[in-house]
Amino acid sequence: MNKFFLFPFFLIATIPFANNAQTQSIVDFLEFESNQFAEISSLIESRSPLDDCDEAQERSGSPFGKKRAILIGIDGCRIDSLRAADTPNLDHLANNGAASYFTQCSYGQPTYSGPNWATILTGVWADKHFVLDNNFFFSNLDEYPTVFERIREAKPDAFLSSIVNWEPINTRLVTRANSEISAVSDEWVTQLAVCSILRDGPDFSFIQFDELDAAGHRGGYHPENQDYLSTLSRIDGYIGEIMEVIQQRIDKFDENWLIIISSDHGGTASGNHGGLTAEEVFVPLFFYGQDALNRPISRPVPFNTDIVPTLLGFLELETDPAWNLDGRTLPGVKIEIGIELSPTSSEIILKWPGVMRLESSVPSTGSWSDLGPVKSPFTISPENTSKHYRLSY
Numbered sequence: 001m002n003k004f005f006l007f008p009f010f011l012i013a014t015i016p017f018a019n020n021a022q023t024q025s026i027v028d029f030l031e032f033e034s035n036q037f038a039e040i041s042s043l044i045e046s047r048s049p050l051d052d053c054d055e056a057q058e059r060s061g062s063p064f065g066k067k068r069a070i071l072i073g074i075d076g077c078r079i080d081s082l083r084a085a086d087t088p089n090l091d092h093l094a095n096n097g098a099a100s101y102f103t104q105c106s107y108g109q110p111t112y113s114g115p116n117w118a119t120i121l122t123g124v125w126a127d128k129h130f131v132l133d134n135n136f137f138f139s140n141l142d143e144y145p146t147v148f149e150r151i152r153e154a155k156p157d158a159f160l161s162s163i164v165n166w167e168p169i170n171t172r173l174v175t176r177a178n179s180e181i182s183a184v185s186d187e188w189v190t191q192l193a194v195c196s197i198l199r200d201g202p203d204f205s206f207i208q209f210d211e212l213d214a215a216g217h218r219g220g221y222h223p224e225n226q227d228y229l230s231t232l233s234r235i236d237g238y239i240g241e242i243m244e245v246i247q248q249r250i251d252k253f254d255e256n257w258l259i260i261i262s263s264d265h266g267g268t269a270s271g272n273h274g275g276l277t278a279e280e281v282f283v284p285l286f287f288y289g290q291d292a293l294n295r296p297i298s299r300p301v302p303f304n305t306d307i308v309p310t311l312l313g314f315l316e317l318e319t320d321p322a323w324n325l326d327g328r329t330l331p332g333v334k335i336e337i338g339i340e341l342s343p344t345s346s347e348i349i350l351k352w353p354g355v356m357r358l359e360s361s362v363p364s365t366g367s368w369s370d371l372g373p374v375k376s377p378f379t380i381s382p383e384n385t386s387k388h389y390r391l392s393y
């Protein structure tokens with residue numbers, strides 16, 4: 001109960017610094033959070049989620065050096081409507097990065113938010129993570145944990161942040177983040193994300209917008225629904241605000257950001273999703289930043305399961321084949337492949353992050369044999385040096 005009684009003091013402390021409009025929003029935000037006493041109390045003990053974010057602050061000691069990744073999820077983003085809507089910021093990301101408008105969010109699983117955010121965050125389909133609906137009655141996240149767990153295991157000092165407008169993502173999927181906030185509106189998601197990026201410079205941030213899906217349920221996900229298109233434009237503006245503060249960090253600290261845009265599902269003209277029609281299954285997937293190539297991603301055809309291995313590849317974290325991920329590292333982001341020669345044993349050691357396929361060939365035959373997704377590092381011994389090897393996505 002102590003924690004409960006701390007809650008009103010935070011309200012009182014916050015309101016005098018805000019104008020009327022902000023006060024209303026802050027109260028909404030705290031009321032929403034008030035069922036999460038543990039989190040609120042930790043915020044009270046440290047700081048408000050909107051403290052100390054007037055300008056970008058440098059972060060020392062990141063285990064990723066200058067690399068930072070942000071995954072922005074737009075719930076219920078149908079591709080033909082995205083093409084039709086006025087979205088200058090998303091267009092800029094797509095036109096100057098590695099982009100696909102035909103990424104599959106499902107390989108047979110129902111196109112609901114629960115299973116599909118679970119797929120985006122774990123890199124496996126529902127037959128493995130076992131989140132089958134939005135009730136999360138079952139889940140197998142111990143065996144197939146989210147990218148938050150993967151990064152935390154590899155780099156215990158990483159700063160991880162999750163700011164969402166669909167609360168079950170934080171309560172059911174995200175674990176071991178340094179900052180985990182469920183906001184009441186996409187506008188609040190933006191304010192909190194802007195503050196977190198400026199102040200904390202998280203190594204990995206997950207940001208989720210939810211109001212587009214609500215507009216789709218109200219009047220359909222199709223491009224003739226003006227409410228859906230204007231909601232998409234508004235969210236595009238929020239993404240622009242986030243891009244602006246990321247650019248501030250790049251200009252000031254020379255950081256190397258990867259921005260990923262994704263969606264959990266599309267929807268039908270009648271305002272539904274859950275099925276396997278093209279309108280529901282195809283979603284956008286964009287990679288943008290210094291290490292993203294400027295090219296469309298069309299081969300291989302991307303899946304939402306590819307997000308985790310591509311993200312881990314960017315962060316130079318090794319992906320263990322024992323994790324049994326369903327995705328691959330997509331050819332949209334630069335991946336470092338190391339080649340070492342061992343002077344004592346004449347061995348050649350290949351190292352790569354992410355999930356890649358290794359093939360070998362005896363030059364005289366001209367045919368390649370598939371060695372499968374091989375665990376890095378891979379050692380080529382002297383008796384095998386007459387073979388050819390190739391790594392591919």
Ligand SMILES: [Zn+2]
Nearest residue numbers: 075076113264
């Ligand atoms: Zn959804």
